[in-house]
Amino acid sequence: MAHGPAKGIGRWLRATNHKDIGTMYLWFSFAMFLLGGAFAMVIRAELFEPGMQIIKPEFFNQMTTMHGLIMVFGAIMPVFVGLANWMIPMMIGAPDMALPRLNNLSFWILPFGFSLLAATLFMPGGGPNFGWTFYAPLSTTYAPPTVNFFIFGIHIIGASSIMGSINIIATILNLRAPGMTLMKMPMFAWTWLITAFLLIAVMPVLAGAVTMMLMDINFGTSFFNAAGGGDPVLFQHVFWFFGHPEVYIIIIPAFGVMSAIIPTFSRKPLFGYSSMVYATAAIAFLSFIVWAHHMFTVGMPLAGELYFMYATMLIAVPTGVKVFNWITTMFRGAITYETPMLFAVAFVILFTIGGFTGLMLAIAPADIQYQDSYFVVAHFHYVMVAGALFSSTAAVYYWIPKWTGRMYNETMGKVHFWVSFVAFNVTFFPQHFLGLAGMPRRYADYSLQFADWNMVSSIGAFAYGASQLLFLYNVIATIVAGRKISDPKVWEGAEGLEWTVPTPAPHHTFSTPPAIK
Amino acid sequence: MASESNYYIPENSWMPVLTAASLGAMALGAGLAVQGKTPLFLLVGLFVLACVLFNWFSTVIQENMRGLTNAQVKRSFTMAMGWFIFSEVMFFAAFFGALFYVRVLAVPWLGGEGDKAMTNALLWQGFSAEWPLMQTPDQVAGGTKFVGPHENMGFPGWSKITGWLPLWGTLLLLTSSWTVHIAHHAIKHGSRGRFNFFLAITVALGLAFVVLQYMEYHEAYAEMGLTLKSGIYGTTFFMLTGFHGFHVCLGVFMLAIQLLRGLKGHFKPDDQFGFEASSWYWHFVDVVWLGLFIFVYVLG
Structure with a gap:
């Protein structure tokens, strides 16, 4: 199969090549990132000052909902699938993904699914307005008619995730080069193996949740209606049985990226590789048995509150193992701070802050105060933005020289980092204060005492949004006119099979399996 | 051609993107149909899906009969x-x-x-x-x-x-x-x-x-x-x-x-x-x- 890429648009529509499909995933997720980001800008613009300025409350609700849905399902999940597509075959010595046509199907479902989802904003009644967690009865009895498109959109997007995950598992379990044992695999492949398992286990449960909604809305069932003997809280249980593993689906591949970047720029092997593997598996296991910590205020029996509180706190143990391993990897290393490493160090610090606020939220009696306040918003943006997003940004800077054979502009990369880092903290750190002072989330307006920190937060958000355009410019400039490089080992301290293939990576790598030492 | 030491990658194909398009049409169509509007998109999507999947499976079967599908695949x-x-x-x-x-x-x-x-x-x-x-x-x-x-x-x-x-x-x-x-x-x-x-x-x-x-x-x-x-x-x-x-x-x-x-x-x-x-x-x-x-x- 020693031929180059096909010409024209057919190369992308008919793709079976993992690099082409990975590229499409990356660009798609960046487009969704800008769209979801635009929604965030609308939210922060409205919250710049108290009172209603720019949009109506109904539209504000649609913005918060769509911002969450687009960012979680459209931006962060696909970006890591894109990285998996590009890197896993190269890391494990495989020629491609195990099921190349299924791979392309997984990708192409996304543009259709998200077009449908975004189109609801222009339909009568407006788009989904019930929050990204779409709790019943807001999403059933009181939902706009477009909720049906949302339901079927989630169905096909979920199918895409399941197929993509099956492909990744089959690739990792079946296509490793001879001699590449599981415990010799790069951490990034390990984290994706575990993430793919989580996805296959919980995306069907999400499908079940939206199916129950569909039936309640259109066919008279009473899953979430107490009048028929059901329970709206049942929705929250089903949703969070999906939802808690889901947030780890988002962060675990980010751990994998960190475990690739930090050793490279510390010029030391990853500290505690096997403990990293076991810690990741432990986090994945725990993610299945802690879901109701999202529901401490719904009136669970006391025994349930206690169980979910203690089980949740357990997660800090394997997560701590990972954080300490990264720090120990850096300890006494010959560290240089290129852009990927800057993002990686920021990840470790800011993710740890997000983890600590998570522990605060895990304490059931305290959570009653924090529940549904801006403290929660601050908490999950520390792990979603400074966690998953910083990690995927770092990954792009780290691997783009290998992908394109061109070096990005380091100065611009550093400016992007520092503006992102400062703006991120200006945006989200004050939201801790707002939440502790009692500002509830998901409202279009707020009391006067919250005005100052909201203005600070909005200014930070605009700066953060603008700095991402710099990133886009840097990426395009690299592809079009970056300094050409040809050394297979782009970074001095990088280890692994992907750094043994030529730079830029040829269209087909490893038509025969490489030898593993 | 088909051996453990030589990987098989299928040729570029229209089938995946057509499958995705038919699923998109079905999602739109199902959303319309449950609201009592036209079932047209659902039916067309379903028809296209059936045709494409028939083609896809028969392609895979033919590839296998031609010996392209090795033990690894x-x-x-x-x-x-x-x-x-x-x-x-x-x-x-x-x-x-x-x-x-x-x-x-x-x-x-x-x-x-x-x-x-x-x-x-x-x-x-x-x-x-x-x-x-x-x-x-x-x-x-x-x-x-x-x-x-x-x-x-x-x-x-x-x-x-x-x-x-x-x-x-x-x-x-x-x-x-x-x-x-x-x-x-x-x-x-x-x-x-x-x-x-x-x-x-x-x-x-x-x-x-x-x-x-x-x-x-x-x-x-x-x-x-x-x-x-x-x-x-x-x-x-x-x-x-x-x-x-x-x-x-x-x-x-x-x-x-x-x-x-x-x-x-x-x-x-x-x-x-x-x-x-x-x-x-x-x-x-x-x-x-x-x-x-x-x-x-x-x-x-």
Whole structure:
């Protein structure tokens, strides 16, 4: 199969090549990132000052909902699938993904699914307005008619995730080069193996949740209606049985990226590789048995509150193992701070802050105060933005020289980092204060005492949004006119099979399996 | 060409993107159809999907017959089918979980169990918890939106056991799991006639099960007052057995395709993955039924 890429648009529509499909995933997720980001800008613009300025409350609700849905399902999940597509075959010595046509199907479902989802904003009644967690009865009895498109959109997007995950598992379990044992695999492949398992286990449960909604809305069932003997809280249980593993689906591949970047720029092997593997598996296991910590205020029996509180706190143990391993990897290393490493160090610090606020939220009696306040918003943006997003940004800077054979502009990369880092903290750190002072989330307006920190937060958000355009410019400039490089080992301290293939990576790598030492 | 040391990557293909487009059309169309608007997009999407999948599967079969599918690719297919079935298990788990939650927690709470006495007193006074739920909270409060059934699908007592449809359904499905296993054994030993015969029996048993389920649903709607709208008992009953029935239909369809392939002379003693995958799916459907039989019927 020693031929180059096909010409024209057919190369992308008919793709079976993992690099082409990975590229499409990356660009798609960046487009969704800008769209979801635009929604965030609308939210922060409205919250710049108290009172209603720019949009109506109904539209504000649609913005918060769509911002969450687009960012979680459209931006962060696909970006890591894109990285998996590009890197896993190269890391494990495989020629491609195990099921190349299924791979392309997984990708192409996304543009259709998200077009449908975004189109609801222009339909009568407006788009989904019930929050990204779409709790019943807001999403059933009181939902706009477009909720049906949302339901079927989630169905096909979920199918895409399941197929993509099956492909990744089959690739990792079946296509490793001879001699590449599981415990010799790069951490990034390990984290994706575990993430793919989580996805296959919980995306069907999400499908079940939206199916129950569909039936309640259109066919008279009473899953979430107490009048028929059901329970709206049942929705929250089903949703969070999906939802808690889901947030780890988002962060675990980010751990994998960190475990690739930090050793490279510390010029030391990853500290505690096997403990990293076991810690990741432990986090994945725990993610299945802690879901109701999202529901401490719904009136669970006391025994349930206690169980979910203690089980949740357990997660800090394997997560701590990972954080300490990264720090120990850096300890006494010959560290240089290129852009990927800057993002990686920021990840470790800011993710740890997000983890600590998570522990605060895990304490059931305290959570009653924090529940549904801006403290929660601050908490999950520390792990979603400074966690998953910083990690995927770092990954792009780290691997783009290998992908394109061109070096990005380091100065611009550093400016992007520092503006992102400062703006991120200006945006989200004050939201801790707002939440502790009692500002509830998901409202279009707020009391006067919250005005100052909201203005600070909005200014930070605009700066953060603008700095991402710099990133886009840097990426395009690299592809079009970056300094050409040809050394297979782009970074001095990088280890692994992907750094043994030529730079830029040829269209087909490893038509025969490489030898593993 | 096909050996362990030389990987096989399929050529570029239109099939995936067309499949995705048809799924997109179906999502749009289903959203319109449930609102009582045009079913056109749904039907067109379904038609295109059927055509593309037919083409896709026949391409894969032809590739295999031309010897392009090496042992490694076959392992990938095997793994993919296994994980797909696991995802199906988790889909059913969501609905079983809902059943357990309402039976063990939600309905007793509505009846005032534990520290929920005030829920009952203030919201649903007079409602008492029972399972199967024959009288909904709505009914007790004088509503008509959810009206409970006058009969349920539970065990009718030893005297009426011969007329209890789910028992016959269980026998049909267990027998079919056995016959499909015999068919598998037969093709592995090269006895094609025996394979075709027992696979045909399996398909027939599957169809008989679907007929039985149709009779049961008819009885539920016509005589027992048990419908989707009869509260949480009807909801969980129809959703669990309905999704199972849908999967039975899918399984019968898959096995019927394998039967047609068997009659055309496909499959070899050492290569019958299409059939094997369908038979795994069939065993999975069977196991789900055992869960239903125990938790929905016997303990219902």
